Amino acid sequence: MVSRLPLTLLLFSLVSCGLSLDQKKWTLLNFERKCDHKTSSCDYSFFISEDEGNIFPCNFHVVSMLPDIVPASNLTFSGIRCSNSSKYDINVDLTDGARVIVMSIVKPEKGILAYFKYPHDEINKGDDAKPQTSDVYPLVPPESDEDPWFKSRKGNTGEDPLAYAARWKLFSPIRRIRDDVGKNVLNMAFMLLAEDHGDMICNVHLTYPKGKNAQTHSFFHEKCTNNDWYVSWGYDEDKDSAVMTVINPKGDRHAWFGWDDVNKRDEQLGSNGPGKTEARKPEDDL
The missing domain is CATH 2.40.350 (AOC barrel-like)
Known part of the structure; x- marks a missing residue:
């Protein structure tokens, strides 16, 4: 040894x-x-x-x-x-x-x-x-757009096999909600994996105006801060459940991942999937 x-x-x-x-x-x-x-x-x-x-x-x-x-x-x-x-x-x-x-x-x-x-x-x-x-x-983004953190780990040149894999898995998703000077700030981070097709790291940062509750607020088609993938989050307040949709850079393939009792959990939601990816049409944005 x-x-x-x-x-x-x-x-x-x-x-x-x-x-x-x-x-x-x-x-x-x-x-x-x-x-x-x-x-x-x-x-x-x-x-x-x-x-x-x-x-x-x-x-x-x-x-x-x-x-x-x-x-x-x-x-x-x-x-x-x-x-x-x-x-x-x-x-x-x-x-x-x-x-x-x-x-x-x-x-x-x-x-x-x-x-x-x-x-x-x-x-x-x-x-x-x-x-x-x-x-x-970082869960909290750097102040400067020139920070090397903003560069994607995988880059976005050429055809990415991960973007069209049959199944995606969400690894180590973290959802941190902060209250800064009367504004609810949401920071999310996760790694997306596919069998034999590599991985992608996504961070999402949203700041809501006063009166909005980041714990119960849904969002749609937000771009990852550090690459060209997109994320949507739909929240059901009655069941305290949520569904995250991950969308590839070209917007033509996506997959869903769900959790119950999301606001009773700590910051770590727990890995999810693999979830089957499906073709996505332009009308899905409507």
Whole structure:
């Protein structure tokens, strides 16, 4: 098994690997998952490098209650806290036919998050995975349009197979509602996945005038702040349920995702799907 680096050597390792220490990126080091089939459980551990001099350990334990149906190595979960730190919320899901683990790390206090993906084969043996660096996405948008955060993770050139995949999955959706100087501010973030077709990260930011309640307000065809995809949100106040519609950049394909008790949940709605995509017609905008 690959030996784990002492904490004092982690920063040196990060630099020697040529990885960026920019504060707008996070790096995961020594990512490791050890599973015990006898106890139907897995232990996750890794280090999060936020910026120079700030490296934090994280570990947690998960148990499968139905190991014959879902082994612990295939568990998906939302909002797990590091056992040795309350700084982060961890979400894990599977994609590409359970061949890839996708993980989001959320820092609720700062309103920022990052996404990471690991092939199952790389971590199944319990060895340390290779270091990964990810862009950090703020729930609250930067003040300047020149901020590099506004550039899409995938870009919008050429034909994107994700836009026309048969099914989309919504991973780690976060809905944060704030009350700023008499205005309700809504910040949303999620990753859209499709089997073998890549991923897209979307952030939506809306500010409602005084008197509007962001918790109960629907919105239609809002463009993701950091790319050319679109999102609609329909809310049913009687049932406290909501349906999110995700629409591809050309506006000719979409899929629906729904939740109950949305205002009784915390900020993390919980992953949803895969949902079947359908052709979308111009009259759908009417």
